[in-house]
Amino acid sequence: MSAITARTSIRASAERPLALLRRYVGRWGLYVALAALPVYYGVHDLSHGYAVGVAHGQPLMRHDLSQLGFNLVEGISNGAIWALIAMGYTLVYGIIELINFAHGDVFTMGSFTAVSFWGTLGLTIGTSTLGLIGGLVLTLIVAMLVCGSLNVLIERVAYRPLRNAPKLAPLITAVGFSFILQNVGLLWQGGSPVGVSDLIQENNAVFHISGVIVHRADVLAVAVMVPLVVLLAWFITSTRPGRAMRATAQDPEAARLMGINVNHTISLTFLIGGMLAGAAGLVYALYETTVWYFQGFEAGLIAFTAAVMGGIGNVRGAVLGGLLIGCIQQLSDSRLGPQWTEAVVFGYLILVMTLQPRGLLGEETREAG
Amino acid sequence: MSELRAQLQEWREAIAALVPSWLARRWSRWLAGALIVIGIVLPFFFAPASGFLNATIIALAYVVMALGLNVVVGFAGLLDLGYVAFYAFGAYAVGWFGSGFFFNAHIHVLSSALGTAPGIHLNFVLILLCAIGITSVAGTIIGLPTLRLRGDYIAIVTLAFGEIIGVVAVNGTSIHLGGGETLTAGNLGISALDLPYFPGIGNFTLLDLRPWYWLIFVIVLIVLFVNLRLRDSRIGRAWIALREDEIAAVSMGIPLVRTKLMAYAIGAAFGGMSGVFLGAYATTVNASQFAFSFSIFVLAMIIVGGLGSIWGAVLGALLLSYINYYLIPDVLNSLPRTFGLNFDLTQLSFGIFGFLLVLVMVLRPQGLFPERRRRLELTAEIAAEDAQLVEAGTPTAGAA
Numbered sequence: 001m002s003a004i005t006a007r008t009s010i011r012a013s014a015e016r017p018l019a020l021l022r023r024y025v026g027r028w029g030l031y032v033a034l035a036a037l038p039v040y041y042g043v044h045d046l047s048h049g050y051a052v053g054v055a056h057g058q059p060l061m062r063h064d065l066s067q068l069g070f071n072l073v074e075g076i077s078n079g080a081i082w083a084l085i086a087m088g089y090t091l092v093y094g095i096i097e098l099i100n101f102a103h104g105d106v107f108t109m110g111s112f113t114a115v116s117f118w119g120t121l122g123l124t125i126g127t128s129t130l131g132l133i134g135g136l137v138l139t140l141i142v143a144m145l146v147c148g149s150l151n152v153l154i155e156r157v158a159y160r161p162l163r164n165a166p167k168l169a170p171l172i173t174a175v176g177f178s179f180i181l182q183n184v185g186l187l188w189q190g191g192s193p194v195g196v197s198d199l200i201q202e203n204n205a206v207f208h209i210s211g212v213i214v215h216r217a218d219v220l221a222v223a224v225m226v227p228l229v230v231l232l233a234w235f236i237t238s239t240r241p242g243r244a245m246r247a248t249a250q251d252p253e254a255a256r257l258m259g260i261n262v263n264h265t266i267s268l269t270f271l272i273g274g275m276l277a278g279a280a281g282l283v284y285a286l287y288e289t290t291v292w293y294f295q296g297f298e299a300g301l302i303a304f305t306a307a308v309m310g311g312i313g314n315v316r317g318a319v320l321g322g323l324l325i326g327c328i329q330q331l332s333d334s335r336l337g338p339q340w341t342e343a344v345v346f347g348y349l350i351l352v353m354t355l356q357p358r359g360l361l362g363e364e365t366r367e368a369g
Numbered sequence: 370m371s372e373l374r375a376q377l378q379e380w381r382e383a384i385a386a387l388v389p390s391w392l393a394r395r396w397s398r399w400l401a402g403a404l405i406v407i408g409i410v411l412p413f414f415f416a417p418a419s420g421f422l423n424a425t426i427i428a429l430a431y432v433v434m435a436l437g438l439n440v441v442v443g444f445a446g447l448l449d450l451g452y453v454a455f456y457a458f459g460a461y462a463v464g465w466f467g468s469g470f471f472f473n474a475h476i477h478v479l480s481s482a483l484g485t486a487p488g489i490h491l492n493f494v495l496i497l498l499c500a501i502g503i504t505s506v507a508g509t510i511i512g513l514p515t516l517r518l519r520g521d522y523i524a525i526v527t528l529a530f531g532e533i534i535g536v537v538a539v540n541g542t543s544i545h546l547g548g549g550e551t552l553t554a555g556n557l558g559i560s561a562l563d564l565p566y567f568p569g570i571g572n573f574t575l576l577d578l579r580p581w582y583w584l585i586f587v588i589v590l591i592v593l594f595v596n597l598r599l600r601d602s603r604i605g606r607a608w609i610a611l612r613e614d615e616i617a618a619v620s621m622g623i624p625l626v627r628t629k630l631m632a633y634a635i636g637a638a639f640g641g642m643s644g645v646f647l648g649a650y651a652t653t654v655n656a657s658q659f660a661f662s663f664s665i666f667v668l669a670m671i672i673v674g675g676l677g678s679i680w681g682a683v684l685g686a687l688l689l690s691y692i693n694y695y696l697i698p699d700v701l702n703s704l705p706r707t708f709g710l711n712f713d714l715t716q717l718s719f720g721i722f723g724f725l726l727v728l729v730m731v732l733r734p735q736g737l738f739p740e741r742r743r744r745l746e747l748t749a750e751i752a753a754e755d756a757q758l759v760e761a762g763t764p765t766a767g768a769a
Contacts, residue, residue, distance in 0.1 A: 093521075097521070099521060099524065101665075157727070157731075158727050158730075158731070161731045161734075162730065162731065162734050165730075165734030165735070166676060166734060166735060166736075168442075168448070168668075168672050168676060169672065169730045169734040169735075169736075170730075171668075171672070172668075172669050172672045172673065172726055172730050173726065173727045173730045173731065175665050175669060175723070175726060176722075176723040176724065176725070176726030176727035176730070177723060177727060178723065179719040179720060179722055179723025179726070180720050180723040180724055180727070182719060182720075182723075183716075183717055183718075183719050183720030183723070184720070186716070187716065187717075297661075301528075301532070301661070304525070305525070305529070308522070308525050312521075339536070339539065339540050340536065340540060342532055342533075342535075342536050343532070343533045343536035343537065343540075346528075346529035346530075346532045346533050346536075347529075347533060349525065349526070349529045350514055350526055350529050350530070350533075353514060353515075353518060353522060353525070353526050353529075354514040354517075357517055357518050357522060
């Protein structure tokens, strides 16, 4: 069967070189596009060099890949945060096909909860290492629980009553809740970005890989993300509630007939998504050392982009998308200037959508089967 | 149940008997006429620069926006989250062609600017036409990559375009066009836009808002008329057919690409018209206006109003913009202080707005004024379900 299709496609492409081109662009164009930025800047660094300082009135140039490596390390750690948020988007979209616009603001609430909670605990830079670790683990749990319950509550109030409503109605209640949470954040921490104490001294180097410095914040972000992702993957594939989630995502009606409590399963999905957002909130606060009531807006957009890029409904895709977007963002931040980053990220999103409309790893939604 | 229905029917007939026959025959036409007359004389009841008139003018501009987005989302079923792009193009059309921004050029066509002033100064109507051209091309270009996509992917691609255009607007100061001119003025804003000028009427001023009101009222009427005609036209029916079932529609011979792109282009053109008006009315084009929340605001209008319904879009736009631009900031702002609470309501404005959105959608998910076709579908589905239940309950299905 496959041999026959292969032969016919070869004959067709021999007849029309344009079709061949189109097929190759469709198959490889995306990878070329994704590799373009790092390859271009890598070659540029090697051939033209980059300035690391000034010596004797002349810019001190270096010709190696360590700046690119640094960008990528920063990108991966930043992307780890986006991945945590993106998983919440992708889980929720997979199960009820809703772009949960309030999710980014749940993430903001996670940051605020974490900052307030460690303030209550009395954690400062001077706290002993053991106390700090214990306190932060406790904060992580609290932030996750608060965000998880908040997300469940939102689902109960704003999405469940609209389960059978026209498809766009819950989108608007999601926007409504996004506004409400932003307002809560505004009253809670004020209208401008607030600096928080740099508990882990995020800029301290942990280790070097051939000249590339890895900071504490990078280690933290990845160290929180990886176990949570592994745990989530295990939960979804191997436990009963996880299987119920997948079944509901595929066909809620059939799942219900098989004795799955669909409402509980959807609540569980929101709980998990919220908890991941809460974890991301804590990491973000430690990573950026500032929090802002509006931070969830941009983070939400980027994370949703990551989820779509990886293939919506697909948890591994969300992680991959998050990491990729983190890298694109860092490269753009340091090479093109941060003011263009948003445009670059969204430009990549459009490229992915036109070249591979189902995302990098393929979507896992009801319509995709 | 049937008794109640008979009673209602009786009352309806009684009311119908009271209404004179000339009114009953053409009631919708008379209603429309009455509304137009009320609309025209409305500003005479308010001071020429009152807050209510200002809010009404903005609300009417949003009506145009909502009607445009309704073509894309409501009729053609293409969820567009980047509608702000067309607002931006419209507003920049005023900035580019109705101010001294391109100071190397020297073009004057029937504008309010002094003849010696540098820059491009076109008449308001010409700018409107330019904006329609620019936005329909932009709409088509934005629509192109979404043709192969479905559902929410369209939403995310349009969102991406909207954001990119926002970023370009902010950073336009670093895009040089030569001769010291830049593409936009970024967050500083292009200011000192020409006020609209019409031969025989004269210049508009910001002290008397009535001419602005009449201008946007006329635009609303034109757009409304075009919208109503479009909905019932061949292309309007093609949109609705595509929305309901793309495969079926295409196999009936509807050209998919052209029909979808037409929806994008026409929706975009309305957005551009409204953008021109809002830009000129604000007398400045500032890049920070073109945020994602704007797209969401307009989308909320048409969904609250009832997706696909023209009157719903009008109602939703009026409702939400009055709440946002008049009720919360002007009327209710001092409410907490009258209860002895020490804060202003503007601190809660978007919280209240969000709460209202949630409330309206939970109480009335189909929107305030659902489209007739959709209403029929909803009730028909319920009727079909009822029939099935009855059949399942009584095997001898005579009772149904």
